[in-house]
Amino acid sequence: MIKSGIVQKVKKIPIIDLASSYQLIKNEIENVVLEVLASGSYILGSNVTLFEEELSKYIETKHVISCANGTDALILSLMALGIRQGDEIITASHSFFATSEAIALVGAKPVFIDIQENDFNIDPDKIEKLITKNTKAIIPVHLYGQPCDILKVVDIAKKHNLFVIEDCAQAVGAKLNGKTVGTFGDIGTISFFPTKNLGAFGDAGAVVTNNEELARKIKQLRFHGSLKRYVHEYIGLNSRLDEIQAAILRVKLKYLDEWNVKRQKAAAYYNELLKNVKGIIIPQVKPGCHHIFHQYTIRLQNRDLVHEKLKELGIETIIYYPIPIHLQKAFEYLNYKSGLLPVTEKICNEILSLPIYPEIKPEVQEYVVEQIRNILENS
Numbered sequence: 001m002i003k004s005g006i007v008q009k010v011k012k013i014p015i016i017d018l019a020s021s022y023q024l025i026k027n028e029i030e031n032v033v034l035e036v037l038a039s040g041s042y043i044l045g046s047n048v049t050l051f052e053e054e055l056s057k058y059i060e061t062k063h064v065i066s067c068a069n070g071t072d073a074l075i076l077s078l079m080a081l082g083i084r085q086g087d088e089i090i091t092a093s094h095s096f097f098a099t100s101e102a103i104a105l106v107g108a109k110p111v112f113i114d115i116q117e118n119d120f121n122i123d124p125d126k127i128e129k130l131i132t133k134n135t136k137a138i139i140p141v142h143l144y145g146q147p148c149d150i151l152k153v154v155d156i157a158k159k160h161n162l163f164v165i166e167d168c169a170q171a172v173g174a175k176l177n178g179k180t181v182g183t184f185g186d187i188g189t190i191s192f193f194p195t196k197n198l199g200a201f202g203d204a205g206a207v208v209t210n211n212e213e214l215a216r217k218i219k220q221l222r223f224h225g226s227l228k229r230y231v232h233e234y235i236g237l238n239s240r241l242d243e244i245q246a247a248i249l250r251v252k253l254k255y256l257d258e259w260n261v262k263r264q265k266a267a268a269y270y271n272e273l274l275k276n277v278k279g280i281i282i283p284q285v286k287p288g289c290h291h292i293f294h295q296y297t298i299r300l301q302n303r304d305l306v307h308e309k310l311k312e313l314g315i316e317t318i319i320y321y322p323i324p325i326h327l328q329k330a331f332e333y334l335n336y337k338s339g340l341l342p343v344t345e346k347i348c349n350e351i352l353s354l355p356i357y358p359e360i361k362p363e364v365q366e367y368v369v370e371q372i373r374n375i376l377e378n379s
């Protein structure tokens with residue numbers, strides 16, 4: 001019997017509840033924000049430096065260079081590696097648009113690779129077929145919080161002398177065999193967009209690397225190609241982190257492991273609730289993976305109907321992502337035709353992400369699953 005009484009009084013169930021999460025750390029956040037306001041230092045100050053140090057300890061990487069957002073983190077990485085017009089970069093079509101957009105913005109060509117059904121991440125066995133004399137790098141994405149098959153990706157990259165940039169926007173704190181994502185390749189990129197599992201209260205991002213030279217270059221590139229005032233070695237960007245966001249991220253970083261474990265528990269509870277619901281494929285956690293469930297994404301045949309009916313009931317679910325990037329109008333010039341990436345294209349019609357956040361209540365999850373079961377039984 002589902003204990004949904006409490007939930008029925010609540011009008012809407014959001015996919016993520018940022019306002020409730022804020023209430024739990026309200027005092028700490030307000031204190032540090034007020035300190036920054038009083039300090040008179042607002043961009044790239046001591047909070048930024050300390051946040052970079054604390055995050056590099058957390059990720060176990062030598063260098064963290066913060067920047068304005070996760071898209072810039074990708075652009076800065078590509079710029080630092082010297083990627084330019086004519087270069088080809090292999091990446092997932094099943095991701096947020098920014099992964100490929102960054103490649104195009106530096107003038108290079110995204111080469112889209114299909115994904116695996118079991119983890120929604122790139123299929124490393126398909127990489128070698130796509131490598132040409134112009135291939136310079138691979139950008140795998142650790143989508144929804146689960147590490148991709150990064151060991152295989154790195155092996156192939158080494159064999160062919162390619163760079164690896166790991167897009168960790170959705171996976172801060174995810175690990176493979178105890179090693180944090182972002183530290184396997186040459187560079188890792190992070191987004192602290194508010195809905196991310198380590199989210200700021202505005203836009204923010206970071207690049208992580210163990211490579212001293214790349215770190216130095218990225219640090220310059222984020223500030224108009226300059227390390228010394230009014231001396232510019234490169235054409236760069238204005239992509240800096242501000243003190244308020246850094247101070248907030250410093251507070252939130254302390255809770256990240258606890259929140260990631262809560263997400264895992266919520267995912268385990270969904271698994272249990274959904275195990276007897278016919279027609280649903282629950283997300284798999286692959287061996288050795290510390291999946292931090294940025295999203296809890298199920299697969300089902302009548303996805304659109306369930307999505308719509310849940311919306312009518314006030315339950316927010318999201319399709320990440322409904323149109324594969326290779327079929328987006330913006331990349332029409334690359335001439336990808338439908339059918340070229342069959343797993344990606346199939347998955348796009350089946351996936352649905354359910355509400356998940358550290359504070360989600362079991363009653364809410366029970367209610368969500370009960371409604372899915374009702375919809376499926378009556379369709």
Ligand SMILES: Cc1ncc(COP(=O)(O)O)c(C=O)c1O
Pocket residue numbers: 069070071072095096098099141167169170190191192193203204205
């Ligand atoms: C996989 C992925 N890559 C890159 C980004 C871009 O990050 P931002 O929105 O901070 O620019 C996002 C953010 O949604 C993302 O999910």
